[in-house]
Each structure stands twice: as structure tokens, then as C-alpha cells.
Amino acid sequence: xxxxxxxxxxGRLGASLARALSEAGCTVPAVxxxxxxxxxxxxxxxxxxxxxxxxxxxxxxxxxxxxxxxDDDIVKVGIQLAQHLTPDEDxxxxxxSGVLNADVLSAVLPHHKLVASMHxxxxxxxxxxxxxxxxxITYGIQGPPDAVHRLKNIVHKxxxxxxLVQPAGKALYHLACVIAANFTVGLQHAAVRMLxxxxxxxRDALTMLAPLVRATLENILEQGPASALTGPVSRGDIGxxxxxxxxxxxxxxxxxxxxSALSKYLVSIAVQQGKADEKALEEIVxxxxxxxxHFT
Numbered sequence: 001x002x003x004x005x006x007x008x009x010x011g012r013l014g015a016s017l018a019r020a021l022s023e024a025g026c027t028v029p030a031v032x033x034x035x036x037x038x039x040x041x042x043x044x045x046x047x048x049x050x051x052x053x054x055x056x057x058x059x060x061x062x063x064x065x066x067x068x069x070x071d072d073d074i075v076k077v078g079i080q081l082a083q084h085l086t087p088d089e090d091x092x093x094x095x096x097s098g099v100l101n102a103d104v105l106s107a108v109l110p111h112h113k114l115v116a117s118m119h120x121x122x123x124x125x126x127x128x129x130x131x132x133x134x135x136x137i138t139y140g141i142q143g144p145p146d147a148v149h150r151l152k153n154i155v156h157k158x159x160x161x162x163x164l165v166q167p168a169g170k171a172l173y174h175l176a177c178v179i180a181a182n183f184t185v186g187l188q189h190a191a192v193r194m195l196x197x198x199x200x201x202x203r204d205a206l207t208m209l210a211p212l213v214r215a216t217l218e219n220i221l222e223q224g225p226a227s228a229l230t231g232p233v234s235r236g237d238i239g240x241x242x243x244x245x246x247x248x249x250x251x252x253x254x255x256x257x258x259x260s261a262l263s264k265y266l267v268s269i270a271v272q273q274g275k276a277d278e279k280a281l282e283e284i285v286x287x288x289x290x291x292x293x294h295f296t
Contacts, residue, residue, distance in 0.1 A: 003154060006030040006062040008055065008077055010038040012124045013096055014068030015045070019131035022046040024157040029059050056084045064150070066118065067095040067105075074100060078108035087111030092147045094118045098174035101167045102142040116143025118151050119165075119174075123181045134158055140165045140173055188213065190255055197251045226272045233266040234273060236280030238287065245291060260288045 005026055007018040010033035019042070022028050028050050033039040039052035055077070058065070065085070069077050074095045081093065093109055094102070094116040102117040109115060119140040124130040139155045141148055141162045148164065155162050165173045188209065195205040219228035232240035241263060248256055267285055270276045 001063070001150070002027060003064045003150065004029055004059070004062050005154075006032070006058055006065045007042070007068060008032045008065065008081075009068035010035065010042040011068065012126050012130060013120070014066075015042040016124055016131040016134055017066065017068055017096070017120075018042050018050070019045045020134040020158060021154070022050065023131065024135075026154065026157060029062065032058065055080045058085060060086050062091065064092045064094070064154070067093070069095075071097045071100055074104060075108055078105045082109050082111075085112075089113050092116055092143070092150060094143065094147070094151065096120070098140065098177055099171055101170050103167070114144060114147040116141065116147040116151060117165075118155075121163075121177055134160075136160060138163055140170075142167065142170070190258060193252060193255070194248075226269050229266065229269050229273060231266075233263055233281075233284060234270045234276060236270065236276035236284065238280055238283045241284050242287060245288070256291075260292055264288055 003026060005021060005028045007014050007021075007028060007030070010018070010031055014031070014033070015038065018028050018031050022045075028046050030051055030053050031039050031043045031046070032053055032055050033042070036052065043050040043052040053059075058081075062085075065081065067074055067077050074097060078093070085091075089112070091112060092114040093105055093112050095105060096119055097104075097117060098119040100117070102115050105112075105115040117140070120134055121138045121140060122133050124133060136159045138161045139151075141151050141155075142165050143151065148162075152162050188206075191209060192202055192205045195208070196202065200208070216228065222228075232244075245256070245259065248259055264285055267281050270281055271278065
């Protein structure tokens, strides 16, 4: 069965997904967005078979409608769909939220049995090449078996894999993605700020840190997070931790909470590694706890 796919939302994800699906050989007859210009630009990138239209003009023969809209808009868009789409028990209506369950659409689309969610585990920054990043990745899928089977076929066309996310686990699934992606940005931002504080400009700081970050990620992927841990905490080096804390307190005290929380978490990983002296690790935690009480 060839899916006829409509994309609602022509932002970073919607535009990229429409282009990626078209490039993968899928048929995308329609793209909608309240910003007509965005919808037209996205439709143009997909080829001659795709039109830009309003929700009330969506083709009725669509077999899959994907809502690539902000989480707060999913229910509102679902209500609009219910008003304009003829009920079809074989049509899938899926949203792309990482944190909301598929069934948020059930109440507003009672005549559509195949409601689902399809979340790409990827970060999109607004680059013209973002659509290429939707190939060879994992998609978190929820929905009834028929919908999951058909969405799996779509993901396979993108050379991707799926992971089935249970409703009770959706929030932690999304949080894991946030920590892996967004928190990484926060940590690199903090590292660059520290280098700025000693006179190293951002461009030079990023050039300096890039090989370190890449090697760390490679080690994590090859060995697993626990085995990849190196540095003063992994060695139980209380002296270095104290020096770090003291200099941070003088230069960038607003980063002390971040440093303490992460260092204490790293202690738990170092315990798992079993290489550092446990007493030294306990001293690190005790020092950071004492400093934290004083700082607060």
C-alpha cells in the first residue's frame, strides 16, 4: 500500500520531514501551515506532486496525516482536522511530539481509529540540509498495531529504525533525548564560558574542544558511558576537584551548582568503574556537599 502523506506544519521538522519523505520516494500530496509562504516553500522542495493548502482544503484521499506542530497546538489542530477531514478508519493521524502520547488525539478524532505518534530522535537546527538528518536515525513510535506496521514501513524508506515507546515511558524517553542533545549544548556552552573567562575567544575555544568532544563521544558509543569516563573524578582526585571549585567560585560562581551536581553524579559512575579509591570518592562527595550547604 502506497501511503499518501499530508504534513501539517512547515517549521523545522515539518519542512524537513516533507522533503525527506519525498526524497525517499514517498508521495506527499499536501503541506499545510498557517504561514502560507512556509507551506509554499516546503511544497516546492518536494516536487510537482505536492501542493500547499489550508487544513480545510486538505485532500480527502490522504492515508497518513502527520502533525509536525508544537505540542501545545496538537489538540487544536486535531479539532480542525475533525471538522474538515471525512472520517476514514484506515487513515493514520500521527503527531511528532516526543513527550505526548499518541492518545492525545483520540478524544478530538473519535472517528479515526489509527491515531499514533512518530518522533524522530534527531536535532534540527534550521539548516537547509536538516532533511538529510532524518535518514538513518531512530523514530519513537506509538499506536495500534496496524498504524505501527505502516509507520515502520515509512521509517524503513528513510533507512531508519523504530523503537516502540510505551505510554508510561514516553516522558522518560523524551527526557533521555533532551539530556543527550540539549544538555550537551548546555555543557559546551559552560565550557566555552570558562575559556572566555581566561581570555580565549569562542571560535578558538570550540576549535580546541572539538577533538576532545568527538573522542569522548566515540568512546561512549564504542565502550559505553561508564567505561568512557576519565578525568579527576574517575581517579578520585580530590585535590583537583577542590581547585576547580575554588577557581569557579571566584570566576563564575553561577556555574557552581552545575559543577557540583555533575561531579557527584560522576562519582556514582566512578564507583561503578571500580578503579578509584572509594574513600577518595566519598571525600569528593563530602566536600561538594559541604560547599553546597555553604553556597546556598
